[in-house]
Amino acid sequence: MADWMKNLNEDQLKEVERQFTIYAGGAQEVIPEAGLKQKIAKSIVTRLPLKIKLGLDPTAPDVHIGHTVVLNKMRQFQENGHIVQLIIGDFTGKIGDPTGKSTVRKQLTDEEVKHNAQTYFEQFGKVLDQEKAELFYNSKWLKNLNLEDVIRLAGSITVARLLERNDFSERLSAGKPISLHEFFYPLMQGYDSVFLESDIELGGTDQHFNVLMGRGLQEHFGKEKQVVMLLPLLEGLDGKDKMSKSKHNYIGIDEDPHEIFGKTMSIPDELMVKYFDLATDLPLEEKKDIGENLENGSLHPRDAKMLLGRTLVRMYHGEDAAEKAQSQFKSVFQKGALPDDIPVVQWEKAEEISVVDLLVELNMLSSKSEARRMIGNGGVKIDGSKVEDPALKVVLTDGMIIGVGKRKFNQIKL
């Protein structure tokens, strides 16, 4: 790679540093950092935008805020004039599972792929500037490769290198089958970078292996090597696993304001700072203040969560919706003066139940007659609403809060 830095004047060098600080902020790894500076310098000298690549699986078009970690980063590039390459991996999607063993990876039709891609593009539009984004389908170039091309491609990588990918080596040593075609997915992803001459590829830290592949292949094909940026993975609402649809621990960016706000309130306290850092568009300074105030106790976690919920709703539904979601939440929960430590009860029985039976089952009251009396006195609330009818049947939902008097509360976990 040419040394673009040496042709820059002082102002331009400052501009490189300015952009570098923004892009590197929050990234887990930039490989290599000097390369990122060179790329920025190149775009200044050539007056051409950088091409920022993101590969997408064509099967899962429900975008959640776990995805936005990368999207927010791409948005920063766009704000400085660069261009985003969104690549739909439709080639593999159309093949499905060649071993025929997995029903999960089923073959997609052209229409399904197109539909999913469009859904992605629309949802991404809530974060990205669509004017500075290009959508590609990788079948366009991959379908033209023949066996000779494939062998040349395969000749650029060793088996040992592929087995360095964690899931491959773990499966191999556990005696679980790796089908040979799986070795091709990283190669194809890498070849996308060759074909599109991407400058920078973004990915979560779990994509470490795959995104580095593009760098190696570009070099093999005599192209300028892309810079790889790995971004931290956001844990989901459970505070343990990476946010994902399959784990049911996500906040979808297309969900109702009420849902987004409510789910945000259920995030574990210790993840607050990470969520602010990775999932919000607040200025760096404000993020820093929030972290410090949580640390020294001047900001209560509950208030921080409200600010987070409000910010997330504002990002995807606007200021008015954010205001409304917050006041609604307050009226239901906070005005009912809920304590901070409501016991959570794992509910294993039928989800439709009379309130009277529910109160007895939860051991909140000792008998059905006592339960009826308490309802008659107006002392039983479900999610902050007074129960009027002693014969009421309810359908339990996850997170539902049952109150008896001013002190006794149970939260249902399904």
Added chain:
Amino acid sequence: MADWMKNLNEDQLKEVERQFTIYAGGAQEVIPEAGLKQKIAKSIVTRLPLKIKLGLDPTAPDVHIGHTVVLNKMRQFQENGHIVQLIIGDFTGKIGDPTGKSTVRKQLTDEEVKHNAQTYFEQFGKVLDQEKAELFYNSKWLKNLNLEDVIRLAGSITVARLLERNDFSERLSAGKPISLHEFFYPLMQGYDSVFLESDIELGGTDQHFNVLMGRGLQEHFGKEKQVVMLLPLLEGLDGKDKMSKSKHNYIGIDEDPHEIFGKTMSIPDELMVKYFDLATDLPLEEKKDIGENLENGSLHPRDAKMLLGRTLVRMYHGEDAAEKAQSQFKSVFQKGALPDDIPVVQWEKAEEISVVDLLVELNMLSSKSEARRMIGNGGVKIDGSKVEDPALKVVLTDGMIIGVGKRKFNQIKL
């Protein structure tokens, strides 16, 4: 596979057994044996010949008697009406080494491939019936495969299975690189069987992995599975390594009668029986007798070797040449009454040398004057021929025998 056996009458069942005994004779492994009987039965019921496949590397057209182990087996199939498929692996030959690291595996032109194939075909004609042999170039079908086909093909095999191949697992554990494209060679060889619907594939025992691949792929593609026949490898003249051109331990079938006979005489005694079994066309009964007579001492190894040399020359040059080669050998060596244990001298110096200097260098005589005297007395022989001129210069050749008097001999090794 259909059960072809059940439709056969008694005579036909006998015919299956007759052919089976011939084909299985001398084979190290038939996978599976019942499958071979079914294939024979099928050819009897359908009146169609079986297709017997042999894959050939397009780079090494010098056929030696190590190759003839397989060819002799194919000849047996031909003698019973079946057809031989000779497949030139030109597709990989034309690609060369995609990593660009090996100069050994260099790219071949179309002309070179064609020339090599023709050379094979002509040389094989000394063993095979060319009328019942078909020549194929696998680039014909492999060049049409695209990435999608390749992925489907790769989906039929696991990485663990490929790593079972000895050389792969050994290289991996020794930290030596295996380029990913190497995983494709067994797949391509297997795909040849799919395309040509081969009934039986032959190979040396070192081809165990590759020839079984065809069986698996045929099944994956819904074809009748081929039967695999593995034949023993013939050790070369050194008695240690597999006979091969690169080890310089081979007898080429295109070599002069004199060379074939002479090289045969240098085979270690303990390999006699194996050579008779695998490399000659003698009837089974005669092979058996030779083995027994060598065992009980009624046949001297030297006489067995003469018979072997004579047989090999007869197979590739005819009866007259065999007769002549034997009597020439006898006149040179046996009439000179060579001892059985001539010391071999590794020659590191200039290969053109005066006989006088040679005799001194070899310590066969203590001075040049003594050497000249001995030549004058007619007591020095080279390869059985008396040296007449004391000023003679000779060009040493590998295996050349220098004699002084009736007792002192040295054999030159270059």
